[in-house]
Amino acid sequence: MVEFRKSKYTSRKDQQEVFNPIALMEEFISNGLVGDKYQRLGELARGGMGVIYRAVDLGLNRPVVLKVITPELLSRPDLIARFVEEARITGQLEHPNIVPVHDIGVLDGNQIYFTMKHVKGRELWDILEDIRLQNGSEDSKLSLFALLTIFRKVCDAIAFAHSKGIIHRDIKPDNIIVGDFGEVLVMDWGLARRLDGSSLDEQFEYEAIEEQNPHTYLGRDSSRTVIRTQMGIIKGTPAYMAPEMASGDSGKVDTRSDIFLLGALLYSIATLEAPFASGRPDDDIYDILERAEKCEFLPPSERNPSRQIPHELERIILKAMAYRKVDRYQTVEELAHDIDALLEGRVHSEHRIIPKGEHLIVENELEAEAYVIIKGTAEVYKTINGTPTTLVRLGPGATVGEMSLLDKAPRSASVVALEDLEVAVIREDTLKQALAKMPPWLGRTINALSARLRKTNTIIHPLRQKDPFFHVLNATRLILPTVGKPFNHPQFACDVVTLDMQIVIPELAELLSIPPDDILQVFNRLANTGLIEVINQTHIAIPNT
Structure with missing residues (x-):
């Protein structure tokens, strides 16, 4: 993973007051925003930003996820600001496909926390890994159609966030939770930013000093890469980054950068691989960033030919991941429309x-x-x-x-x-x-x-090239003993049998391999010449001589 040290804390505007975490905690406490009603049941994860616990809300008796930033990070207003901003942004995005935030406050007098819905399910990354390994699990049997249905719900979540002026900036398989009952939730809004520039952590700059865990930039770990460059600040997961994100020019990052990330997510769904990860053990973060900045990746059909990726799906991916923002889908709704058409097999005529x-x-x-x-x-x-x-x-x-x-x-x-x-x-x-x-x-x-x-x-068929009249007559005589029934008819002096046309015509059609209409025409000709007698709509009488 990438560890951070304070590079500098500077206000982006000279008149803007630098974020003060101590004052924020005092405000929370004075407003009664304290975490006395939560009982911690066990630790789920631990990272550089703090600890995530499985907990229960004692008042409502419901399970929750409790995310706590540890007291030793109070000296890092940049991390505190990002933590609080994640809670506030997520809490304002009330949508079925965005994880709900329930509460924010202070725990034990010196730990800022927020709580979220506890979702029972799996990360999309784990599901894609099961499919890649074909390990026999239920998830490993998921079809491309099922995966695209999951992706479609992610589009709904991101489109809603964009409608509220918020971009995610870290869309990837491990930030998508698929619930046990079909729920799809976009998680981890820690890098989300308000497009109007009012996000708390926009005041700060960061500098990366060490790389240890390659999963950080390939996208498996819950942490993410933040690197200071000559051009600016790089935030996100390099294996999925849009070119403007990889270059560190945050001023160029907008909703179309999220659309690129959706394309990269779709690439992973189609190929089971991250677009800018080569899979080589000697591949480092700077190699990946260079490929991301240049937008160099193999087309999905070449990356994993065995997946038999439909051409239309590849077209959608390549458009979403276009190098120039102007060549991408301009809205998530446009991308979703093409996914819907793909899923429905819809064509215009x-x-x-x-x-x-x-x-x-x-x-x-x-x-x-x-x-x-x-x-x-x-x-x-x-x-x-x-x-x-x-x-x-x-x-x-x-x-x-x-x-x-x-x-x-x-x-x-x-x-x-x-x-x-x-x-x-x-x-x-x-x-x-x-x-x-x-x-x-x-x-x-x-x-x-x-x-x-x-x-x-x-x-x-030879019988279609000439009149099948005599062939039908001969075939009728062949089946007469088995399908005909004796019948006394005053018009005929000889023995007469009746035939059920609902049985005879399909039988003759199959025997002669000609259409039933041709056989019916023959019987009509026989009736017109008086050689057979029509008894009713379904039966005829024919001499048995």
Whole structure:
């Protein structure tokens, strides 16, 4: 971790009074803000800023987290100011995805504390580590969809903070808690800053003097890096930092810096790695800071190809993590909108009306559009030996023309509207947008299936190329003994059997591999010539000779 010594305490404005922690404690005590109602149950963590305890609020009998800054740090007004500012900022951000702060005051007469909601859950970092190791835990089985749902809730929290004029400045997997019952909470607002410059700790500057624990700048530890440079002060976790943060120019840090951090968090979710961490044991903090300042990182699909990262997700990450702030999403809402579209598989398409009798698609034409039927019916037919041959009739929900769109070959059949037809138009860019939301292997599979379907579509069943009349008659005689029932009919002098068309037509369609409509046409012809008798809507009578 990085240890600190006092570099200097200077007011940013000559007339501004330097923060006085003793006076603050006296104010808390005089207002009755003391921690007598809390019983400490055990220590959860200890660091340079103080101690975190598991505790119980005796008045409400509820579990809380008690965060205490130790008395020996009273000589460090910079740390006290940051501690108090964290409590005040977090306490003003009342949102379902931001950890609630309950109380602030003085404990045992000389320790400033604040309490927070006690959340039972795990850090997102631990969940991503389980997935990376595939250790068999329940969390290791979480899908990318589930992780993006978690990320989406983080976006809501940060968007709310921005609406209140506050930036977080340290968004990373270990500052996200995922509760046992689906809660997602953004934690650790210790580096949060008010955009109007009124934060208490903005009065101070810090200087780092020693590095011991690499996890500090890779993002696993609860502490963070603060380094003094010639340009200014660097605050945050270098493995995730925006370039303007890594350069130490705090004046350039704004809401779009948080958007970069959200992109870096999304990078970690996609690749299971921090963007600027190389994984080399000899990698030190200055190497990481240099990469962060230059915005040098591998694209997610190259960083971890085995994760099969959808192209659209990679596009979102790269836009959020753009080097120039102007090239990033300008608001968290814009980023969230694209995540929503990715999760929903949403694409935008034009609607078109095709009047009855007009063609939607003409055979052999070259046109890179597919269509989804929204309303109405259409007939698909192919010209065989100069004669239009009906292939199928389609209704709402059916898709036509998709193969020409995928492989850019001429249309293999025509489609005509049997009634006024409403369709959604799918163009090449729309399809690419939809395929980009899928894992790369799935997109390749769809293209391969399209090629095979195109080849299969050119091989027309022999019975579709000529009149299937006699084939249907012969097949009917074959199944007559098993599906026919004897029947006395006055029109016929010979024995007669009845056939249930609801059974016969599907049976013949499967036997001959031709559409049921073709078989029905044959029976209609037989009825029109008097060779069979229609008894009712579902049964016919046929001579058994």
